[in-house]
Amino acid sequence: MIPVQEAKSIIQGELYQLGSEIVQLNDAGNRILAQDIVATFPSPQFDNSAMDGFAVRAADTNGTSKGNPGTLKMVSVISAGSPSDITLKIGECAQCMTGAKIPNGADAIVMVEDSSGFSDLESVQIFLEATSGKHIRKKGEEIKEGEVLISKGTCITPSEIGTCATFGYGKVSVAKKPKIAIFGTGDELIEPGNELKPGEIYNSNLYVFAELAERVGAEVIMRNVIKDDRNALHSFLSEALEKCDIVISSGGVSMGRFDYVRDVFMELGVHEHFWKVAQKPGKPLFFGTGNSTLIFGLPGNPVSSYIGFMEWVWPVLETMMGKTETKKLTGILKKPFPRDKSKHRFLFGKAWLEDGKLVCKPSTKTGSHMITSSLEANCLLESPLGDGLLVEGQSITASLLPWLSLGQER
Numbered sequence: 136m137i138p139v140q141e142a143k144s145i146i147q148g149e150l151y152q153l154g155s156e157i158v159q160l161n162d163a164g165n166r167i168l169a170q171d172i173v174a175t176f177p178s179p180q181f182d183n184s185a186m187d188g189f190a191v192r193a194a195d196t197n198g199t200s201k202g203n204p205g206t207l208k209m210v211s212v213i214s215a216g217s218p219s220d221i222t223l224k225i226g227e228c229a230q231c232m233t234g235a236k237i238p239n240g241a242d243a244i245v246m247v248e249d250s251s252g253f254s255d256l257e258s259v260q261i262f263l264e265a266t267s268g269k270h271i272r273k274k275g276e277e278i279k280e281g282e283v284l285i286s287k288g289t290c291i292t293p294s295e296i297g298t299c300a301t302f303g304y305g306k307v308s309v310a311k312k313p314k315i316a317i318f319g320t321g322d323e324l325i326e327p328g329n330e331l332k333p334g335e336i337y338n339s340n341l342y343v344f345a346e347l348a349e350r351v352g353a354e355v356i357m358r359n360v361i362k363d364d365r366n367a368l369h370s371f372l373s374e375a376l377e378k379c380d381i382v383i384s385s386g387g388v389s390m391g392r393f394d395y396v397r398d399v400f401m402e403l404g405v406h407e408h409f410w411k412v413a414q415k416p417g418k419p420l421f422f423g424t425g426n427s428t429l430i431f432g433l434p435g436n437p438v439s440s441y442i443g444f445m446e447w448v449w450p451v452l453e454t455m456m457g458k459t460e461t462k463k464l465t466g467i468l469k470k471p472f473p474r475d476k477s478k479h480r481f482l483f484g485k486a487w488l489e490d491g492k493l494v495c496k497p498s499t500k501t502g503s504h505m506i507t508s509s510l511e512a513n514c515l516l517e518s519p520l521g522d523g524l525l526v527e528g529q530s531i532t533a534s535l536l537p538w539l540s541l542g543q544e545r
């Protein structure tokens with residue numbers, strides 16, 4: 136049994152980054168950028184109007200008001216997409232719509248609401264004194280040309296998609312999706328939707344793994360529940376080692392009589408880096424490598440395998456895709472946390488803000504078979520080994536489940 140930190144650094148030593156591929160912007164959501172996104176032009180690209188109104192020379196509106204309107208000669212109608220090359224002379228103005236280029240000579244926009252309105256007449260009355268620069272979006276005021284807008288390693292969300300599209304990126308380079316094989320073992324496992332016979336239980340772990348894989352941005356290309364049978368295991372695993380970047384098992388790596396997974400890994404020439412980690416839940420955690428494939432043998436108990444995936448596999452997948460590291464948080468305990476004398480302790484938990492501070496409490500159900508303990512959780516809480524409870528007011532490390540936000544206390 137090795138300490139968590141040692142296990143982490145062993146895995147770190149085996150990590151590598153997958154290559155990249157070009158995808159259409161609309162297919163880039165939730166992928167990890169493999170390039171910097173750079174502004175190829177300033178934004179705005181040219182001075183333009185922030186309002187539907189009249190482009191004026193501000194000085195021409197001096198002293199105008201509702202009670203004392205000024206009259207300007209209307210010389211052009213300029214819309215977004217149809218710039219005009221006129222130059223306003225003294226006493227002239229142009230109708231200028233939102234997004235339209237500001238004509239030469241103009242230095243302010245008067246909103247249409249502050250005028251006698253749009254018309255085909257040759258003049259317009261202005262009811263408001265304009266100041267120079269009013270309602271004009273200046274060239275480059277948001278972004279300068281050449282600025283790095285989004286760094287390589289960023290996960291693409293609607294904000295990144297919007298920015299890429301704004302700057303003309305129709306395609307982007309993203310990290311390839313890690314190819315994953317997931318499998319469960321156990322004669323007792325039945326797929327949900329079927330009837331259980333005595334002694335059987337539903338396979339839930341692979342459903343959790345598949346959902347997690349999808350959310351982190353990996354692709355499950357092999358998935359199976361395998362009976363506790365060496366031959367079936369052997370043939371699934373030899374194919375998985377050939378085709379996949381990551382192989383993840385649930386169950387069958389403990390001390391049970393029918394826990395063959397580790398043996399079969401060995402038969403297939405997998406190099407075992409470790410098999411047991413001083414953590415609870417999930418002490419029997421296997422990590423091995425076969426050529427460039429990383430192999431994780433997670434325990435079968437549903438909470439152990441779920442937490443195991445989040446703690447050990449999720450960050451590995453992110454690193455392989457070059458994702459910028461997500462830091463763990465520190466919160467203050469609102470309820471005691473059961474530390475363990477000899478093992479790093481993980482529990483599902485709830486984290487929320489109170490007076491601007493992050494506070495947390497562990498899930499009330501602590502058994503590693505109790506999958507419903509995840510329903511009330513929005514984070515994982517963890518503590519290194521130690522004697523006795525961590526009590527209210529002490530600090531604790533929290534990792535928010537990436538698809539959830541900070542909740543309310545319940």
Ligand code: AMP
Nearest residue numbers: 319338339340341386387389434435436
């Ligand atoms: P094992 O690691 O194979 O000894 O399994 C430990 C516990 O987890 C046993 O109670 C198994 O029935 C249960 N288990 C194993 N695999 C799964 C699975 N895919 N879904 C739900 N429970 C499982």
Ligand code: MG
Nearest residue numbers: 320321386387
């Ligand atoms: Mg089993």
